[in-house]
Amino acid sequence: MASRMARHAILPRTAPFGDSERASLDAVLGTATPVQRAWLAGFLAGLDAAGGQPAAVPAAPPKAAEPLTILYASESGNCEKLAGDMAKLARKGGFKPRIVDFADLDVAALPAEKRVVVIAATWGEGEPPARAVRAYDALMGEAAPRLDGVDFSVLALGDTSYAEFCAIGKAIDVRLEALGGRRAYDRADLDLDFDKPAADWIKGALQALTPPSADNVVAVDFAARATAEDDEVEPSREPVLAEVVDHVNLNSSRSDKETIHLALAFEDGAPAYEPGDSLEVFPENDPLLVEEILRAAGLTGDEILRRLLLTERDITTLSATTVERFAKATGNAEAKALVESGEVRAWIEGRQLVDLIEAYPSALNAEQLTAITRPLPPRAYSIASSRKEVGDEVHLVVAAVRYETHGRARTGVASTHIADRIRNGATVRVKLKPNRHFRLPSDPGSDIIMVGPGTGIAPFRAFVQERRATEATGRAWLFFGDRHFTHDFLYQLEWQEALEDRSLTRIDVAFSRDQPEKIYVQDRIYEHRRELVEWLDGGASFYVCGDAKNMAKDVRNAVVRAYAEVKSLGADGAEAAVAALERAHRYQQDVY
16 A cells, blocks of 8 residues: 555655645645646645735636547557557546547437547558548548538558558548638658557647636646556556467368467467457567578678567568668668559569568668667467367467568468467467457357357367357357368368357358369358348357458358348348448458
């Protein structure tokens, strides 16, 4: 208790008050708003000027908190977390914040908002996060309302490895202004290493959105308040070390794929994860690729740089920004000409950092090479286990990524680190990444439908384990797909056992290469459309995990087509039926 009081103490121990008096004053001042503190300071000054007698003036009514609406469009949870961080800081600064998920946004109600902040991620090739599509389309549509009198600011998150960097945040920023809104603070476009710049932007945006008072303006130093009250902010989940206790290739030796079942154990107990959550793995780069880069840069003798490139810097991603930094750092005329030609985006397609250094040989030092790269980000994998069944372990399903472009063999950073360079007994650094938008129904009697081709099966293994452990009475239907039945049926024996113990009611599979005409999970969904719609009409929840670019879209289209035919609906009616499932959180996606 003493340490907690010390963290909240405002008055120094040298203040001319006793311990109990100092504690009482701290209790009042620690919860006071900036307006209340300013009033108290003026009151005390006036009291001294009046010889110690309070001035006979009526007490000013408390100032109402200023409303602030924080919208977020998030796929992996980063924007949602930033929205929460901003709300906490805004509340301390005298605002009354309200956080709204784009999935729940009523665009028609936006004109009633006085101040709006949008924190939006861009997904894939310039697309909105899956759960934000409906509201995003409404905002961009002809029926969107005028926003005259609305102050707004936009924070955009993206990935410079994609051509359409921060496209959704940029588009929303332009659209809000076109609808009559007033930009209170300039947009920021942030890459994967967004933590510090996002925190700085939030402070600046809140300062810009603070309205001037009609009488005395109270300046709020958001940066200072964030530091002084850090103990009130929810602590971040720090990475921990986990030991590999199982490392198994789930594909047969004759498969052209390699999918690793990875079981991790924790000395101090597994993170408090729920089915649907992900685990971030902090990988190391391929040592052979590190050597190629050092050799191309003429820096093979630098051991400190070698270690840095191995564990801390992203040496595979090549973006237009990377080429621009390289040209500026080296002064290479040909690299500069590539940037100025406007053809840099086409040139980088399929290439990596090593290709750039080899194509445009230049003198580079360690500081320059480090500066043109970005921090090596962790990779998130859907958790494939339930703590109720596996105890203090976390299971992951990881497909090794291997391909060739421009005459060079390429590998996925995290996937081949896991597949090739770690075995039982090794340790890896990991961090829990919760996903509250991909959860089993709270009612164990509810039915569920799961669509998970390939490694998309991961969260549904966790779902089935959880439902078995809790003796859920609802039905469970799984759609699984891969290339070949004989070589690629991941966890086949487990699914057979689940069917026997009734933790899984039904499974339908699609193996695309086992017949001349390719068959995918969306084909099976449409094939069984009548039963599918019957389950959904009966209250079942629908889950999709896997590829966002094609599979998830094809699956959704199949469900829309199923509704159109089974319910005799037109295109608009069928779309509205699926959109209603999404708004009721009965159609959930975990896509990548």
